[in-house]
Amino acid sequence: MRYSRLPAAAAAALALALTCSAPAVANDGIGSVSAGGILFGKTDAVAMKKEVLSVSADLIKVEYEFLNESKTDVEETIFFPLPEYAAGYHGSPTYYGQPQQFSVEVDGRRKDYQTTFVAKLDSNDVTARLRQLGLSDAQIAYFPSHTPFDKKVAPLTAAQSKIMIREGLLAQLYDEEWVPAWGVKVIYLWQQKFPAGKVVRVRHQYAPFVAAGPGASYLGDGNTFEKKYCGDQAFYKTWNRLSAKQGEGGFVNAVWVSYILTTGNTWKNGIEDFTLNLIKGKPDELISLCFPGTFTKINPTTLQVKLRNFHPKQDLDVYFGNVGISGEHDGVAPQIRP
Numbered sequence: 001m002r003y004s005r006l007p008a009a010a011a012a013a014l015a016l017a018l019t020c021s022a023p024a025v026a027n028d029g030i031g032s033v034s035a036g037g038i039l040f041g042k043t044d045a046v047a048m049k050k051e052v053l054s055v056s057a058d059l060i061k062v063e064y065e066f067l068n069e070s071k072t073d074v075e076e077t078i079f080f081p082l083p084e085y086a087a088g089y090h091g092s093p094t095y096y097g098q099p100q101q102f103s104v105e106v107d108g109r110r111k112d113y114q115t116t117f118v119a120k121l122d123s124n125d126v127t128a129r130l131r132q133l134g135l136s137d138a139q140i141a142y143f144p145s146h147t148p149f150d151k152k153v154a155p156l157t158a159a160q161s162k163i164m165i166r167e168g169l170l171a172q173l174y175d176e177e178w179v180p181a182w183g184v185k186v187i188y189l190w191q192q193k194f195p196a197g198k199v200v201r202v203r204h205q206y207a208p209f210v211a212a213g214p215g216a217s218y219l220g221d222g223n224t225f226e227k228k229y230c231g232d233q234a235f236y237k238t239w240n241r242l243s244a245k246q247g248e249g250g251f252v253n254a255v256w257v258s259y260i261l262t263t264g265n266t267w268k269n270g271i272e273d274f275t276l277n278l279i280k281g282k283p284d285e286l287i288s289l290c291f292p293g294t295f296t297k298i299n300p301t302t303l304q305v306k307l308r309n310f311h312p313k314q315d316l317d318v319y320f321g322n323v324g325i326s327g328e329h330d331g332v333a334p335q336i337r338p
Contacts, residue, residue, distance in 0.1 A: 045070035048267040056279040068194035088179030230290040261312035270311035286321035
């Protein structure tokens with residue numbers, strides 16, 4: 001996201017918009033690394049035979065079964081892209097960093113992964129230019145001020161700042177401080193071998209980023225909620241009943257969690273056998289989302305849908321209403337590894 005030179009009122013509006021954004025994490029995808037960065041691709045050899053995705057406000061767990069259907073072993077670069085965050089952090093609680101407690105297991109064993117990142121200004125990759133100007137990885141990933149991670153980062157020199165202001169790499173906040181105009185996208189990646197004819201099982205588990213706020217106010221925002229979360233009459237009826245119990249103001253605690261599904265299309269046949277479990281923290285939580293298929297209640301806190309030959313056309317956005325007070329999931333400081 002690019003900052004612009006904004007007056008105080010406009011900058012405040014931008015900050016408010018950021019606090020309402022919904023973060024996301026992605027399915028594994030196929031790609032390659034080149035001098036130009038990360039290139040997403042598609043495999044004609046490896047099929048995602050099965051995916052079981054379990055989503056709650058506090059935990060995301062995803063389990064895959066992959067099968068190399070060719071006659072030769074295949075090795076691919078696997079990507080797990082994270083949501084982009086603004087390097088010029090300015091008080092928004094949606095500064096993501098990296099998800100807490102992230103882990104990768106392959107066939108039951110912990111898998112090491114690398115961390116890389118790109119700095120983007122609008123749609124342009126400016127990582128190389130920032131390094132050419134002498135910025136360290138830490139200066140690109142964490143700016144010297146406004147970081148919630150208490151990272152000690154060397155300040156820019158006067159010469160660097162002058163050039164970066166001229167090139168639009170720095171933008172001025174309402175308090176006249178110059179901060180990065182670029183965003184940072186962190187990407188996990190690892191090399192994965194897929195032996196011919198053998199099933200490879202991969203599992204991730206982590207605490208998701210969550211966006212939280214007064215759900216009652218958000219529901220009243222025109223048809224935004226209906227478009228993104230497909231709320232039905234039963235949902236609104238229950239919501240209004242719970243809201244009325246809260247007295248004046250009608251606050252109902254809510255969070256929303258997003259997950260990028262469309263990277264599942266990089267595998268040979270999309271997702272051949274897909275299961276989505278939506279897990280409530282308590283039986284009287286409310287859930288609303290737009291998603292194909294019919295959900296079945298398999299126990300008091302779990303809704304489940306199964307799809308065959310699934311080619312996701314959009315990503316997953318889940319709204320959890322009437323939730324308890326959960327722990328903060330603001331992410332952790334990105335560990336930048338060479």
